Each structure stands twice: as C-alpha cells, then as structure tokens.
Amino acid sequence: MDLANYKNAYLTFALSIQQTRVVSMAAGGALESFPKNLPRAHKDYVVDASAKMSEKLKPVMKGVSGSSFEMEFDLDDGNPYLLPLVGILFTHVAGLGGSPNVDYGGLLKAQEVVMLFAHLEAFLADSIRVICLKEPRVLKKNKKMQWDTILECGSWEGVIDKMVDEYVFEAGWGSIKDKIRNMRSAYGLEIGVSDTVLNALDAAEQLRNVLVHNGGRVSREYLERTGRNDVRVGDMVPLDGSYIEKLSATVTVLGGDVFSAIAVKFFGARPDELRLVFKGAGTVLE
Structure with a gap:
C-alpha cells in the first residue's frame, strides 16, 4: 500500500466521522417534537399509522381492565411506520403504562457514540495493516503456522496476507488508549495526542461499552473505571450533546495524528503532503 491509498483510508475515516455528526444532528432536529418536524411524506405515514392504531384501540379501551384482548393490523399496507409504532404502543399497553414517549434524542446520541468508536477502531486497524505491509519485519513473532494453512494461502503473498490479518486481529484487542500507547512503543510513532486527552477518550470508551453491553445502564465496572460519583449502578447514563460534539x-483529531505519524515515519511524507489532515476540528475532550 502506498501513501495515496493510506490517505484515502484516512479521508474515508474523516468523512465517516463528519457524516455521523450530520446524521445525528439532522435526525435529532427531525425527531424533535415527534412527528411535528418530520418531512411531509414521513409525517403522513405516522398520521396514518396513528389513526389506524387509534381505531383498533377504541374497543380495547372500553373493555374491562385486566382482560385479554387482540388487535390485528395489515402490516402489508405499504406503511413502513406501522409495525414499529404498533410495537412501541404494545410495550406500553402490555405493561410499561403511560403514553408512548420514546427518547429519540437519547437514542441518536447513543448511536453516535457507538459509531464514533467503530469508525476509529476500523481506522486504527487499517493503520496497523499499512505498517505491516510497509514493514513486514513487524510480523516477526514467536508463532507457527500449520502446513495446511500455508497451502490454503496459495502463494507467498497469500501467506503474508494471512499473517497480517492475524496480526491486525490480535492488535485489535484492548482499549483505544492501550492501542495508541502500543503504536508509540512498538513502531516508534510520534502521535501527538496528550495523555490528558487519551484518558478522557478512555472514559468515553467506557461509556460506549455501557451503551453496547449494558443497554446504557451504569454498571459497577463503569463506575470503577471512570471514577464517576454523580450516577449510581442501574441509572441510565446521561448523554450530553456538547460532550458528544467534543x-x-x-x-477526528486523533485520527489525523495517527495518519500524520505513520505518513512521516513509514512513507517519509513532507509537510505539504499533510495539508488536508484535520488538526483543529473543534474543542476536544480533556
């Protein structure tokens, strides 16, 4: 892989981050005061679905409390909102109680946090792959490969590709902070991000883990790893828009630092070849 290809990988990463930001903001605006701000076509779907649900609920609301009931809907009528809105209604009628009130903004914030780390982890994996392909000597490890695996690779290039895949996979374990520190020590990269920012990013990654693995509820491990004392185990972790913006x-800035460090170290990049790298992309965490 040459510098141009790696630069494309970096720009794809940067594009993905900014697209995620735009999608989150645009969807948040559209879903605020749902369904008031939806585009006309979508609003019509919601109004139609609401009317159908209201019609089906009339006999149910007249029934005896605690009795069983059935509601049938034609889910093939071309309205894509009908099934999910019926599902939301069902969860409340079945036991949650109250009127359906989904926190769409909270869902969007959670999705953005998860996707930011997904994009970053993918770019770090691409970056390590670039190092392996540029300097195969980093693959020298006390490991063995079975003969049948070698034969399945079909060629020496295939063997190298297999080794790189396994190397990148193993390097993918651990936190972002651990990966950056390892990239500094193992490859001699001068990645400019400060330890303060890395620690803040590590706390954000713990937030991501809670969202993915614990449904957004605070766990004891989360409290121990972050040192937070403003939330308790079982609370829904609060998501602040300004925090996610940072x-x-x-x-974005970390990705640019990683790209610049690898471009200089392994490709001998000149300053003019790094002009399109994000350096100041807004206020960062600290």
Whole structure:
C-alpha cells in the first residue's frame, strides 16, 4: 500500500466521522417534537399509522381492565411506520403504562457514540495493516503456522496476507488508549495526542461499552473505571450533546495524528503532503 491509498483510508475515516455528526444532528432536529418536524411524506405515514392504531384501540379501551384482548393490523399496507409504532404502543399497553414517549434524542446520541468508536477502531486497524505491509519485519513473532494453512494461502503473498490479518486481529484487542500507547512503543510513532486527552477518550470508551453491553445502564465496572460519583449502578447514563460534539472532534483529531505519524515515519511524507489532515476540528475532550 502506498501513501495515496493510506490517505484515502484516512479521508474515508474523516468523512465517516463528519457524516455521523450530520446524521445525528439532522435526525435529532427531525425527531424533535415527534412527528411535528418530520418531512411531509414521513409525517403522513405516522398520521396514518396513528389513526389506524387509534381505531383498533377504541374497543380495547372500553373493555374491562385486566382482560385479554387482540388487535390485528395489515402490516402489508405499504406503511413502513406501522409495525414499529404498533410495537412501541404494545410495550406500553402490555405493561410499561403511560403514553408512548420514546427518547429519540437519547437514542441518536447513543448511536453516535457507538459509531464514533467503530469508525476509529476500523481506522486504527487499517493503520496497523499499512505498517505491516510497509514493514513486514513487524510480523516477526514467536508463532507457527500449520502446513495446511500455508497451502490454503496459495502463494507467498497469500501467506503474508494471512499473517497480517492475524496480526491486525490480535492488535485489535484492548482499549483505544492501550492501542495508541502500543503504536508509540512498538513502531516508534510520534502521535501527538496528550495523555490528558487519551484518558478522557478512555472514559468515553467506557461509556460506549455501557451503551453496547449494558443497554446504557451504569454498571459497577463503569463506575470503577471512570471514577464517576454523580450516577449510581442501574441509572441510565446521561448523554450530553456538547460532550458528544467534543468526542467527535477528539476522534477526528486523533485520527489525523495517527495518519500524520505513520505518513512521516513509514512513507517519509513532507509537510505539504499533510495539508488536508484535520488538526483543529473543534474543542476536544480533556
């Protein structure tokens, strides 16, 4: 892989981060005061679905409390909102109680946090792959490969590709902070991000883990790893829009630092070849 290809990988990463930001903001605006701000076509779908649900609920609301009931809907009528809205209604009628009130903004914030780390982890994996292909000597490890695996690779290039895949996979374990520190020590990269920012990013990654693995509820491990004392185990972790904006900027800048460090170290890049790298992408976490 040459510098141009790696630069494309970096720009794809940067594009993905900014697209994620735009999608989150645009969807948040559209879903605020749902369904008031939806585009006309989508709003018509929601109004139609609401009317159908209301019609089906009339006999149910007249029934005896606690009795069983059935509601049938034609889910093939071409309205894509009908099934999910019926599902939301069902969860409340079945036991949650109250009127359906989904926190769409919270869902969008959670999705953005998860996707920011997904994009960053993918770019770090691409970056390590670039190092392996540029300097295969980093693959020298006390490991063995079975003969049948070698034969399945079909060629020496295939063997190298297999080794790189396994190397990148193993390097993917651990936190972002651990990966950056390892990239500094193992490859001699001068990645400019400060330890303060890395620690803040690590706390954000713990937030991401809670969202993915614990449904957004605070766990004891989360409290121990972050040292937070403003939330308790079982609470829904609060998501602040300004915090996520800073997280997006932090991820963007870190990606640029990694790209620049590898471009200089392994490709001998000149300053003029790094002009399109994000350096100041907003206020970062600290």
